[in-house]
Amino acid sequence: MSNHVLAQNQYGKAENRIVTVTRKGDDGAWHEIRDLNVSVALRGEYRDVHLTGDNGNCLPTDTTKNTVYAFAKEHGVDSPEAFGILLARHFVSSQKVIHEAQIRIEEYAWERISVPSRKEQHSFARKGQEVRTAQITYSETTGLQVLSGLKELTVMNSTNSEFHGFIKDRYTTLREAYDRILATKVTARWANSASAAADAEHDWDASYGKVRRHMLEAFAETYSYSLQQTLHAMADRVLDHVSTVNEVRLNLPNKHHFLVDLEPFGLKNDNEVYFAADRMYGLIEGTIHRQGVQPVIATSDWITA
Numbered sequence: 556m557s558n559h560v561l562a563q564n565q566y567g568k569a570e571n572r573i574v575t576v577t578r579k580g581d582d583g584a585w586h587e588i589r590d591l592n593v594s595v596a597l598r599g600e601y602r603d604v605h606l607t608g609d610n611g612n613c614l615p616t617d618t619t620k621n622t623v624y625a626f627a628k629e630h631g632v633d634s635p636e637a638f639g640i641l642l643a644r645h646f647v648s649s650q651k652v653i654h655e656a657q658i659r660i661e662e663y664a665w666e667r668i669s670v671p672s673r674k675e676q677h678s679f680a681r682k683g684q685e686v687r688t689a690q691i692t693y694s695e696t697t698g699l700q701v702l703s704g705l706k707e708l709t710v711m712n713s714t715n716s717e718f719h720g721f722i723k724d725r726y727t728t729l730r731e732a733y734d735r736i737l738a739t740k741v742t743a744r745w746a747n748s749a750s751a752a753a754d755a756e757h758d759w760d761a762s763y764g765k766v767r768r769h770m771l772e773a774f775a776e777t778y779s780y781s782l783q784q785t786l787h788a789m790a791d792r793v794l795d796h797v798s799t800v801n802e803v804r805l806n807l808p809n810k811h812h813f814l815v816d817l818e819p820f821g822l823k824n825d826n827e828v829y830f831a832a833d834r835m836y837g838l839i840e841g842t843i844h845r846q847g848v849q850p851v852i853a854t855s856d857w858i859t860a
């Protein structure tokens with residue numbers, strides 16, 4: 556027997572890729588698709604499976620994979636959050652040794668290719684924009700937690716951004732900027748209220764669209780003196796406008812655009828030609844939440860630009 560301590564552990568099938576086709580209309584010619592990447596993690600009474608080789612408490616990861624596909628057929632995929640809630644509740648309520656289940660979902664968006672002369676609608680182009688994310692945790696003791704989010708949403712303001720007045724020590728070479736490009740690739744997570752999570756009628760697609768819109772509008776409308784200030788404005792705007800969201804965490808890599816020195820060619824660079832550096836990058840991260848709410852979104856995830 557080992558003298559060492561088995562601490563946090565979880566298991567399940569990761570990255571189950573699943574595409575659903577829902578046929579609508581009298582003849583079923585109008586198709587709707589959802590394209591998901593679903594990961595399952597189960598937590599519970601798993602000492603024996605680790606320590607003794609007794610698999611009596613172990614629901615195979617293969618079964619968790621099958622459950623994901625069978626649930627897509629039986630219940631459909633209404634939204635990543637609704638699908639994750641169904642799965643998380645199922646694992647905890649169907650096996651007494653499972654005390655907590657976490658479902659992580661990424662959704663890849665597709666855009667309809669509309670051909671006016673054709674009434675069938677079954678052609679799509681993958682959207683080059685963000686990946687939608689959801690993490691649903693259901694626990695016997697603490698109940699349901701639904702975190703929604705997005706990643707890989709790249710945005711840019713080609714003006715209305717300055718950065719100056721910062722500390723200058725003996726290592727500082729950065730020049731003050733009074734008109735610069737501000738660009739970032741947004742990773743956002745937001746915690747939904749317990750009442751939204753418990754509401755079977757909650758429209759997750761609508762709340763996703765609202766959060767996304769308010770973040771983008773705040774990015775566009777904020778005259779920025781730092782990416783930190785823009786981060787705060789984006790999260791603040793979401794909390795102001797989406798009452799079911801309690802907490803927002805943003806990870807914003809500063810995608811630096813440096814003015815190219817054109818002097819050697821006898822040319823003046825009037826904020827027109829930039830070198831877009833892909834690394835290194837400033838990484839600005841922060842959580843903003845409502846007064847009186849305990850923050851729940853992990854701050855330690857390693858996000859790269």
Ligand SMILES: O=c1[nH]c(=O)c2[nH]c(=O)[nH]c2[nH]1
Nearest residue numbers: 718729780781782783809837
């Ligand atoms: O918006 C910015 N915030 C910083 O903290 C920073 N630091 C830096 O070098 N450039 C920038 N830009």
